[in-house]
Amino acid sequence: MSQTTSAPLDTSPPILPSYTDLPFYRKQVRIALKNCGIIDPKNIDEYLARDGYRALSKALVELTPDDVIGIMKDSGLRGRGGAGFSTGIKWEFCRRSRATPKFVICNADEGDPGAFMDRSILEGDPHSLIEGMTIAAYAIGAADGYIYCRAEYPLAIAHLKNAIAQAQEYGLLGENILGTEFSFHLYIKEGAGAFVCGEETALMASIEGRRGEPRPRPPFPAVSGLWHKPSNVNNVKSYAMAPQIVLNGAEWFNSIGTQKSPGTAIFAITGKINNTGLIEVPMGIQLREIIYDIGGGIPDNKTFKAVQTGGPLGGCLPESALDTPVDFDSLVEAGATMGSGGMIVIDEDTCMVEFARYFLIFASAESCGKCVPCRVGGQRLLEALTRITEGKGTREDLDEIEYISRNMKEGSLCALGQLTPGPVLAALRFFREEYEAHIYEQKCPARVCKGLITFSIIADKCEGCMICIRNCASGAISGAKREPHTIDIERCTRCGLCATVCKFDAILIE
Amino acid sequence: MPRFSKPEDLYQYSDELKKNLAASGVDQPVITVGMGTCGLAAGAGEIYKAIHAELAKHKLKAIVRSVGCIGLCVKEPLVDIQLTGKPRITYTNITPAQVPRLIDEHVIQGQVVMEWAIGSIPTDW
Numbered sequence: 001m002s003q004t005t006s007a008p009l010d011t012s013p014p015i016l017p018s019y020t021d022l023p024f025y026r027k028q029v030r031i032a033l034k035n036c037g038i039i040d041p042k043n044i045d046e047y048l049a050r051d052g053y054r055a056l057s058k059a060l061v062e063l064t065p066d067d068v069i070g071i072m073k074d075s076g077l078r079g080r081g082g083a084g085f086s087t088g089i090k091w092e093f094c095r096r097s098r099a100t101p102k103f104v105i106c107n108a109d110e111g112d113p114g115a116f117m118d119r120s121i122l123e124g125d126p127h128s129l130i131e132g133m134t135i136a137a138y139a140i141g142a143a144d145g146y147i148y149c150r151a152e153y154p155l156a157i158a159h160l161k162n163a164i165a166q167a168q169e170y171g172l173l174g175e176n177i178l179g180t181e182f183s184f185h186l187y188i189k190e191g192a193g194a195f196v197c198g199e200e201t202a203l204m205a206s207i208e209g210r211r212g213e214p215r216p217r218p219p220f221p222a223v224s225g226l227w228h229k230p231s232n233v234n235n236v237k238s239y240a241m242a243p244q245i246v247l248n249g250a251e252w253f254n255s256i257g258t259q260k261s262p263g264t265a266i267f268a269i270t271g272k273i274n275n276t277g278l279i280e281v282p283m284g285i286q287l288r289e290i291i292y293d294i295g296g297g298i299p300d301n302k303t304f305k306a307v308q309t310g311g312p313l314g315g316c317l318p319e320s321a322l323d324t325p326v327d328f329d330s331l332v333e334a335g336a337t338m339g340s341g342g343m344i345v346i347d348e349d350t351c352m353v354e355f356a357r358y359f360l361i362f363a364s365a366e367s368c369g370k371c372v373p374c375r376v377g378g379q380r381l382l383e384a385l386t387r388i389t390e391g392k393g394t395r396e397d398l399d400e401i402e403y404i405s406r407n408m409k410e411g412s413l414c415a416l417g418q419l420t421p422g423p424v425l426a427a428l429r430f431f432r433e434e435y436e437a438h439i440y441e442q443k444c445p446a447r448v449c450k451g452l453i454t455f456s457i458i459a460d461k462c463e464g465c466m467i468c469i470r471n472c473a474s475g476a477i478s479g480a481k482r483e484p485h486t487i488d489i490e491r492c493t494r495c496g497l498c499a500t501v502c503k504f505d506a507i508l509i510e
Numbered sequence: 511m512p513r514f515s516k517p518e519d520l521y522q523y524s525d526e527l528k529k530n531l532a533a534s535g536v537d538q539p540v541i542t543v544g545m546g547t548c549g550l551a552a553g554a555g556e557i558y559k560a561i562h563a564e565l566a567k568h569k570l571k572a573i574v575r576s577v578g579c580i581g582l583c584v585k586e587p588l589v590d591i592q593l594t595g596k597p598r599i600t601y602t603n604i605t606p607a608q609v610p611r612l613i614d615e616h617v618i619q620g621q622v623v624m625e626w627a628i629g630s631i632p633t634d635w
Contacts, residue, residue: 016599016622017629024582030635037544037580037588038635048520049527057517116548116579123546124578155547159578171514179515276584 024275024294029256031264032080032240033280036124041159044166047127053172055243056131059138060180063246068139069095072242074250076262081107081235082310082339083415084261084328087242090232093222094140097230104137104145104184105207105226105233109191109198111150112311113362114270115342118236120278122149122156125240126163130186132239134173135246137184140232144185148203151190160188195366199414200225200233202368213370214414235340237266257283261327265341267309269295272302272347281326288322291345302347306430310339312359313419315426316346335426337419351448352431353438356424357385363420374417377408381424390451393439401428447509450494454510459484461506468498468507539572539617542590542598546579552586553605560606561589564613572617582628590631591616597630 019025030036039046047053059068073088094102106129110118121129133145149157164186167173175183189207196202197212204226206212225231241263245253254262261283267290270276274296281290287307291297298304306316309326315336317324324334331338346355364378381404384397405421412418428435437443444452457468457477462484469477469485476492479485487498499507514520530536541561545554558576565572580588585602591612592598599622601612608626615621 015624016597016627019600019629019631019635022629028581033581036578037546038631039577040575041578042576045527048524049531051524053520054524057520061517120546120548120579120581124580153547155550169511169513172520178517178520274584275582278579278581278583280581 023296024277024279027282027285027289027294028280029264029282030280031244031253031256032121032128032237032266033278034125034244035128036120036278039125041124041126042162044127044163044170047125051247052127053131053167053243055246056134056138056172057178059135059246060178060182065095065139065141068135068246071246071250072139075245075253076250076260077238077241077245077253078261078328079235080237080241080266080340082337084338087234087238090222090234091136091139093220094142094230094232097223099224099228099230100141101144101229102140102142103226103229103231104133104140104142105200105204105221105231106133106145106147106149106236106239107198107200107203107233108147108149108153108156108236109203110153110236110340111193111195111198111366112340112342113359114268114344115311115340116268117266117278117341119153119156120268121236121240122153123159126156126160127167128240128243129160129236130163130167130173132242133186134177134184135242136232136234136239138182140230142232143183144187146187146189146207146226148189148191148197148207150193150197152193157188157190164188194368195362196368196414196416199416202414203233204231211368213368214416216413237341258325258327260329265326265338267341267343269343269345271308271344272298272350273345274299283327284325286323286325287317290326290343291322295345298345298347302349304345305348305350306346306352306355308336308344308346308355308423309342310337310422311342312362313337313416313422314339314342315422316352316355316430317426318430321430335429337422349446349448351389351444351446352427352434353385353389353444354446354448356427357382357389359423360385360420363416367416367420371411371413371417373408373411374413374420377404377412377417378420380404381408381421385424388435388438389444389449391438391442391449392451393435395439397439398428398435401425453494454489455487455492455494455496455498456489456508456510457485457487458506458508461504463504463506465503467501467503471497471501473497536573537594539570539594540590540592540598541572541574541617542592543574543576544578544580544586544588545576548579548583549586549588554587556606557587557589557604557609560609561613564609565617568613568618570613570617585628593617593620596620598633599630600628601626602628 077087078084202212202214221231308316369375464482476488
């Protein structure tokens, strides 16, 4: 804490690394996150100083709507919400629809547990979304747009409202943008937080003031969307990338990433990883590079077990899949999905059955209930998994899981029901032995499932300090001071508190 | 407050903004606090207050601004300090108790507090 630890600013070469040399940032390529954390999102001037709204101006002055669509198609940008459909082709479908008026809609209903990509862009660089949506509106011929964002993102909504007001004042949004004939108005619709409202037809129903339930497609929104009018729905990240693509050209964009998945992918990396954070990497990077080079590996010297991509509807991949390149197609081939950008790292202390069950609880609770495969199937799957974690599972349960999953995939109305079995199936594919250990050996290899573990005290290690006795809420531990204690299995609730407080590693869980 | 009635207005205005930045038109220290949801959850709101209090104590003029998430959520709260014409230095996991030393050593004396710093943000990044 002395002056000797301080260095003069002018020391050359600089002792402090540049961000570009930090392991966390070295492999990143920031397009949609270009301004996040750099500019003050509440001040439009800071966005303008970094070429903000130049792409819009270029589009309005130099390009026809068809030119813009051509650039987007040539760039190869695929929808960053997760489905990976060509953004340019989507815009073109909407442009070609004859009915008017048309709408531009942003899906900012980010609901995956542990995901915060869209929120970070909305909070940190709201103008990039506004500019992207305005360019889209020009391309497809829309005069009004909606941003559908969940009310539980108050800061994001505050920054968006502020940014919309500023853009209007500057003449960059509203009537006669930049003095041209083109006008575009943008509105925010705050959602109540139902997961299914991230599905585009449910999202539009919610904007219309109806119950957030999906409907069959076709007709797709480009033909009949909001109020039965042609509508273009994209994710926040897709819109946020559009200005950069228009400004720098399609070739610049598709020189990054892979041939079939150009550009960058944005991930919120969380779970058992040292560098929890938000990253933007070129497509084609290996999962291993993300987890070890950028993420800094697994904390506390634990062993990597799996990584979940695609959120609660995605899948988890084992160690053997870590060399998989990250792009839309390779991840699906490997057994997971790209999804919207959630990435959860799991270590040896996580039970894969319990992990799948956790996300199944989420997905089945979020089912809107409209179609039977999702409403009933999710519930039955959950019951089967619960039986397995309680040690009451049978061989028939595994068959039933596969049978229900197949039917949900084929019979559900929307992606929520179709993909709900995904995590369970992926876990069964890569971690089947863990499921079988629960069923046939009545064992939870990760020692998590309470119905399958017992606590005991290793007499040789126990110093008789009584700390576990004092902490045990169910009074299951007994013993005299300086004598080895014992646990009454009948009274033990397997809360694990004794193992946490024991200073001598004397609690055995098996 | 400009209102652009033609694209040239926008170009002229943003070129002016860029020129000011490049010429270090900012003659005060700039202190930046990461105040996205991740920063606020880690206590950035307290840091923001502490910085203002410390600046007032020393009667210092500085621009204190808040930004969104730069990605390194695990190191929040993040505080960047940039003196005129010098690199923007990032400090990690800052607590209100650390603020007085940051202001004293970096802002007043111009010395980077190396043990709390992680790196510098290139201007063209």
